[in-house]
Amino acid sequence: MKPYLQKLKCLGDETRIRILRLLLISLEELCVCEIVDALDIPVYTISKHLKELKNAGLISEQRDGKFIFYSLINAEDNFTESLLSAVLNIPGNIFSDNNDALEKRLKLRENGTCVIGMKG
């Protein structure tokens, strides 16, 4: 039960849902500072939520130099797949501000990767 409950609990927080949505929509790995700018939430808060999502097995982490990128795991089981599909089925307008901010932020990438820090 524990792993299932852990994933479910993870989805019970607005910030984590917003993070998952960004990753679901953008379909690529995102740098912590890009997520911070897209959601306009303090780094340490984002960082802690990312940790929980990772512990729950919903996202994975790759470091590239100074930057740390997170990406969705690809759901290997029906349970996780249904969960992610639920997140994706939340109407998009709720997230339009976040998406706009992310889009703007992603334009600042160079060679397809993050090169600037926070407060961009």
Added chain:
Amino acid sequence: MKPYLQKLKCLGDETRIRILRLLLISLEELCVCEIVDALDIPVYTISKHLKELKNAGLISEQRDGKFIFYSLINAEDNFTESLLSAVLNIPGNIFSDNNDALEKRLKLRENGTCVIGMKG
């Protein structure tokens, strides 16, 4: 965001997941006392969780004399549908004790409805 988050939060509690599983598997309305016996959890705890599930719009309530029956809503939107399908995708063995107890309890029905109280 609120209604979506409310449903998601609802799924972050083990007791509520067990209640939903019973309703999903049995595919019929269940009396509070039947749920109590199936899960072996105090009535007042069950009652409070049922209330939350109802407030979240996941189940509905019908009184019939002394007894109150709860049943799953039929998901009208993709979001809710995905959520319920996630619950259904949790491996069944975790719930086998509950299912066995429920089955035993349902045998005590008369004319297809609950006629006895708690601690059956």
Added chain:
DNA sequence: CACTCAATTGCACTATTTTGCAAATGTGAT
């Protein structure tokens, strides 16, 4: 109306979770 029983509720208590800040870590550059 009084009694019984199913179910809910109010309140206090105890987790569990979230947040905020300051300090620490890790990495690249000078």
Added chain:
DNA sequence: ATCACATTTGCAAAATAGTGCAATTGAGTG
């Protein structure tokens, strides 16, 4: 080694959620 900067972490405070019991409601019955 020092500095700058992205990110994480530890710890205390604040907010939220869950539990247990006693009291209450609501419905049926004598």
